[in-house]
């Protein structure tokens with residue numbers, strides 16, 4: 001298939017005809033087939049789907065950690081062909097350096113950007129404040145709870161001021177109460193910083209809580225079954241009938 005040399009439609013991120021086939025010892029595995037959707041600047045988009053629908057694979061392709069077999073992901077009209085500081089990443093398993101303090105974990109991305117030490121420390125402290133971890137600058141990851149570790153991950157991703165935040169099940173390992181608090185904090189950070197957020201989850205409740213729009217991946221190989229606009233004012237309440245209706249709609253779509 002001829003590769004288009006121009007982004008086919010408007011959008012900050014345009015996922016354009018993505019196929020992914022893995023080669024494994026037991027033969028090829030088709031993970032994604034003809035995945036198409038666009039994300040507008042400043043939007044909060046969740047990708048949901050059952051286990052194996054290809055969410056993480058798609059995340060990794062958009063992050064530039066994995067290449068597509070067919071198709072292109074466009075960012076501001078340019079094809080993505082590797083990771084970049086325009087995309088900050090947050091993973092479920094934190095990805096922190098255990099031998100570095102909180103402060104040194106957050107300065108990590110800044111060291112590569114050539115900022116002087118003073119500027120790095122100042123920026124890192126601002127981000128640590130933003131995620132509510134002031135006072136923990138000198139702690140090590142093993143001294144922190146899961147929720148706190150994830151805050152460090154978010155601070156580190158934000159430190160380089162990426163335009164886009166890519167999050168792959170970031171709150172999968174924290175308890176329900178912490179998750180709810182992190183949702184509120186993430187939405188505050190999102191509205192304060194105007195980032196574009198792409199957030200992978202298998203949790204329907206989380207998607208309705210957070211997203212402007214939800215991309216539902218189904219099938220194996222996965223493709224876009226439906227894109228659902230969540231037309232609810234924020235802050236959202238789980239006890240609203242409309243919230244429950246969206247949850248049901250997404251549950252039905254996944255099945």
Ligand SMILES: Nc1ncnc2c1ncn2[C@@H]1O[C@H](COP(=O)(O)OP(=O)(O)OP(=O)(O)O)[C@@H](O)[C@H]1O
Pocket residue numbers: 022023024029030031049050051052053054055056057058202
């Ligand atoms: N490196 C790989 N080699 C071979 N197959 C892979 C590889 N990575 C993923 N797959 C396959 O691709 C498909 C999609 O996997 P992926 O991890 O993207 O799904 P997912 O929706 O994120 O699932 P989960 O919610 O369980 O994490 C699965 O069939 C998986 O086995």
